[in-house]
Amino acid sequence: MAHDRAAVRGDRTEPAHRRGRSTVLQQHRDAVARVVRAMRDRLDEPWTLSRLAQVAYLSPFHFSRVFRLVTGTPPGRFLSALRMAEARRLVVSSRMNVTDICTMVGYSSLGTFTTQFTEQVGVGPGRLRRLDAAHGDRPLEHVVAGGAGPEEDEPPGGVVTGTVHTPAGDVRLVLLGLFPTPLAQGLPVACTSVTGGGPFAVTGAPEGTWHLLACAHPEAATVGEVLAGARDPDVWVGVADAPVVVRPGRTTGPLAVRLAPARPIDPPILTGLPVLPLAARP
Numbered sequence: 001m002a003h004d005r006a007a008v009r010g011d012r013t014e015p016a017h018r019r020g021r022s023t024v025l026q027q028h029r030d031a032v033a034r035v036v037r038a039m040r041d042r043l044d045e046p047w048t049l050s051r052l053a054q055v056a057y058l059s060p061f062h063f064s065r066v067f068r069l070v071t072g073t074p075p076g077r078f079l080s081a082l083r084m085a086e087a088r089r090l091v092v093s094s095r096m097n098v099t100d101i102c103t104m105v106g107y108s109s110l111g112t113f114t115t116q117f118t119e120q121v122g123v124g125p126g127r128l129r130r131l132d133a134a135h136g137d138r139p140l141e142h143v144v145a146g147g148a149g150p151e152e153d154e155p156p157g158g159v160v161t162g163t164v165h166t167p168a169g170d171v172r173l174v175l176l177g178l179f180p181t182p183l184a185q186g187l188p189v190a191c192t193s194v195t196g197g198g199p200f201a202v203t204g205a206p207e208g209t210w211h212l213l214a215c216a217h218p219e220a221a222t223v224g225e226v227l228a229g230a231r232d233p234d235v236w237v238g239v240a241d242a243p244v245v246v247r248p249g250r251t252t253g254p255l256a257v258r259l260a261p262a263r264p265i266d267p268p269i270l271t272g273l274p275v276l277p278l279a280a281r282p
Helices: 002-041 049-056 060-071 075-093 098-104 110-121 125-135 140-146 223-228 275-279
Strands: 158-165 172-179 190-195 198-205 208-218 236-239 244-246 251-258
Touching: 002 049, 002 060, 002 075, 049 060, 049 075, 060 075, 075 098, 075 110, 075 125, 075 223, 098 110, 098 125, 110 125, 125 223, 140 172, 140 223, 158 172, 158 208, 158 244, 172 198, 198 251, 208 251, 244 251
Parallel strands: 158 251
Antiparallel strands: 158 198, 172 190, 172 208, 190 198, 208 236, 208 244, 236 251
């Protein structure tokens, strides 16, 4: 009987413990979501860590840890990504000049803005507009399918293999790329695409440790929509379950990439993944 009572106590305590952890995690997510909304609404403001922490009702030190735990990204880098995502949208979808866009997203120096834009998006504002003018109306699947080139043109390197797991529903074009950081920004060091869920192989991967990031767009998406940065819930996003260590001539994997609709607290996708490097080819 004593053993039975202990078992009952354990059964009662464990769910309560899990519920407590779940409640704290949800509180953290709510705090981060509140901060991200404030960032999005006032991109031009000079946000500091202390001000962001006040929005979250947390101390700066605790807020920084919580924000990174929830989003996988430090607050300052997340804010920079939000600013560049809005700048990219304006460059592609409006006729505003770059100086006005720079000011609107919180930059006082055009030079700094242009440098950051080029590093995070993968091309400069002017080049992005020209890419959109040349390829924006084309179906995304045509650009990706038509730009891979013959197999012998692939650069030497390793191969990363795995399986994409997608939510039930419509079939999507899945774009996968290897990046130096957990943020999908800049040009991927290697990339590929698949339609729907299933196996994939990223070839020509350079030696090093990379993050395999993925996004999925509706089959009807155009290059212009991807370059402008479609917002959730139109886009599914996912990341491999571990960083990828690539060695020349070797195959790494299999890895699992699970896609889900993008959430407001997910870092924005700044790169066009395969779209930019493929569309930029002559």
